[in-house]
Amino acid sequence: MTYAIAIEAQLTALADPTRRAILDRLRDGPLPVCDLAAGLPVSRPAVSQHLRVLSDAGLLRVTPQGNRRLYAIAPGGVQELRTYLDGLWDDALAAFAAAARQAAQQQMPRE
Amino acid sequence: MTYAIAIEAQLTALADPTRRAILDRLRDGPLPVCDLAAGLPVSRPAVSQHLRVLSDAGLLRVTPQGNRRLYAIAPGGVQELRTYLDGLWDDALAAFAAAARQAAQQQMPRE
DNA sequence: CTTTTTGGTAAGTATTCGCTTACGGTAAGT
DNA sequence: ACTTACCGTAAGCGAATACTTACCAAAAAG
Numbered sequence: 001m002t003y004a005i006a007i008e009a010q011l012t013a014l015a016d017p018t019r020r021a022i023l024d025r026l027r028d029g030p031l032p033v034c035d036l037a038a039g040l041p042v043s044r045p046a047v048s049q050h051l052r053v054l055s056d057a058g059l060l061r062v063t064p065q066g067n068r069r070l071y072a073i074a075p076g077g078v079q080e081l082r083t084y085l086d087g088l089w090d091d092a093l094a095a096f097a098a099a100a101r102q103a104a105q106q107q108m109p110r111e
Numbered sequence: 112m113t114y115a116i117a118i119e120a121q122l123t124a125l126a127d128p129t130r131r132a133i134l135d136r137l138r139d140g141p142l143p144v145c146d147l148a149a150g151l152p153v154s155r156p157a158v159s160q161h162l163r164v165l166s167d168a169g170l171l172r173v174t175p176q177g178n179r180r181l182y183a184i185a186p187g188g189v190q191e192l193r194t195y196l197d198g199l200w201d202d203a204l205a206a207f208a209a210a211a212r213q214a215a216q217q218q219m220p221r222e
Numbered sequence: 223c224t225t226t227t228t229g230g231t232a233a234g235t236a237t238t239c240g241c242t243t244a245c246g247g248t249a250a251g252t
Numbered sequence: 253a254c255t256t257a258c259c260g261t262a263a264g265c266g267a268a269t270a271c272t273t274a275c276c277a278a279a280a281a282g
Contacts (some may be wrong), residue, residue: 011125011126011131015125016240023199027199027206033260042240042242043242045260049241050240054197057226069258073202074114074203074209075204075207077203077235078196082197085193088184092185093186095137095184096184096268099140127269129270145228145229153271155229156272160231160270177280178227178278178279179228
């Protein structure tokens with residue numbers, strides 16, 4: 001059941017636009033908190049709180065470097081989320097195909 | 112910008128556990144609201160509200176059938192979400208590789 | 223036509239959430 | 253040693269959210 005709560009945490013983390021902005025700014029590489037907060041319309045403590053949410057969800061990893069703390073996207077953190085969406089996608093397609101087959105059979109019962 | 116707000120709506124919709132439960136129950140095929148509410152720990156109006164959120168996000172499609180309304184997973188609704196995650200994944204891997212390369216070069220500057 | 227089933231919407235409420243300012247604590251600069 | 257930079261946490265507040273009950277509309281059943 002650790003799987004489900006991870007999905008929960010990751011989706012909740014990604015649902016916030018500020019947190020997605022943080023992830024976007026980390027696409028090019030790790031950044032300290034001050035640099036992150038400089039490019040965002042919210043205060044630095046708010047960024048710290050968002051970073052905590054993202055880290056708890058397993059989407060970020062932290063590497064303290066002297067005075068600063070470098071945050072980076074955790075490679076592999078999005079993997080189970082992708083697996084979940086892929087499964088949803090596959091089942092949706094299968095159900096759609098089944099529904100279409102049933103509709104066709106209902107429209108022309110003989111033949 | 113329609114792309115970003117769609118991502119926003121879909122992630123917000125998927126972040127709620129009750130809404131994910133609804134999607135899971137729809138994996139096998141379309142269901143009316145009463146059947147959906149029967150297997151969930153919340154009231155039927157709550158399910159209706161969740162169905163509206165999911166529909167607005169483009170994750171469900173509705174087909175009225177007489178008295179009832181059949182909800183089904185919209186095939187293709189999850190596609191842009193998958194695209195977003197794939198992009199995030201790729202950039203994260205690239206940034207990780209770049210960071211590893213830089214670290215290696217910093218550790219052995221000559222050679 | 224009356225009754226029942228199905229389902230969306232309105233109003234109200236308690237909880238959660240995202241943000242702010244204020245503070246403490248550690249490392250670097252002077 | 254003193255000051256400055258960096259960063260996490262606590263407390264408080266307004267907005268958003270998920271739920272409830274109550275109500276109303278439309279299609280099916282009797």
